[in-house]
Amino acid sequence: MKLIYWDIDGTMINTGMAGTHAIYDVFRRLMGDDAAVPHISAGGRTDNYICQQLLYQARGVMPTDDEVFSFCREYERNLVRWLDVTKQDSRIFENVRENLEYFRQKDDVAQLLLTGNSRDGAQMKLAAFGLDGYFDFDRSGFAEHFYVRDDLARHAIERANAHWRNEIEDVFVIGDTPYDIQCGKVIGAKTISVATGHYEKSALAEKAPWRLFDTLPAPKEMDSLIRA
Known part of the structure; x- marks a missing residue:
């Protein structure tokens, strides 16, 4: 079995900043309409980390886990509305749907x-683009309880090993940020980096991914890549 772990934002889709708008809405509800929103470098970061740092920089006191998780759940309740508002500015990146459909047919x-x-x-994000049906959510890696991407990657591969055991032949991580490359290396995956997000190709190259592309290759090329 070959495992392909996909990142979402900047790798498969651009939501037209729906997530940013949704988070900022919640921040202003908590801190007041006139509160300055701290600048957080969000690319590749977990939602927990982003919400934690917004509260920390605004208050000067590190928020509790309960405060962070509450912020994130409120953000998610707000997200569906913003996904609809920004849909005219959102898009699926080149070759993403084609690859997902192609590999869905591979046992x-x-x-x-x-x-x-x-x-x-x-x-929510994937459903807005009709992409949610392509993934095994039960054995994927999410950030409910993690702040650092490396930790959720370790948790994800533990779950995969518990399920597939000796059937796993190769593990691949596809992403658009240095954090995707880093967490992929942490779990021993082959990292496929695409410069479709906020990071320039040169910045991604500095982290030495296994493969680096301007955009995701077409399905046949990807298939040859993972079977090389």
């Missing part, structure tokens, strides 16, 4: 998620 490939979103947040 020796499992398509999973490795994302900084929670399970609910990931499902």
Whole structure:
């Protein structure tokens, strides 16, 4: 079995900043309409980390886990509305749907998620593009209880090993940020990096991914890649 872990934002889809708008809405409800929103470098970070740092930088006191998780759940309740508002500015990246459809038909490939979103947040975003049906959510990696991407990746591969055991031949992580490359290496995966998000190709190259592309290759090329 070959496991392909997909990142979501910047790798498969661009939501037109729906997530950013949804988080900022919640921040202003908590801190007041006039509160300055701290700048957080969000690309590749988990939702928990982003919400934690927004509260920390605004208050000067590190929030509790309960405060962070409450913030994230409120953000998710707000997300569906913003996905609809920004749909004219959103899109699926080149060759994504084609690859998902192609590998869905391969019995020796499992398509999973490795994302900084929670399970609910990931499902909402993918459903907005009709992509949620391609993934095994039960054995994917989500950030409900994790702040650092490396930790959710370790948890995900533990679950995969418990399920597939000796059937796993190769593990691949597809992402658009240095954090995707890093967490892939942490679990011994072959990292496929695409410069479709906020990071330039040169910045991704510095992290030495296994393979680096401007955009996701077409399905036949991807198939040859994972079977090389």
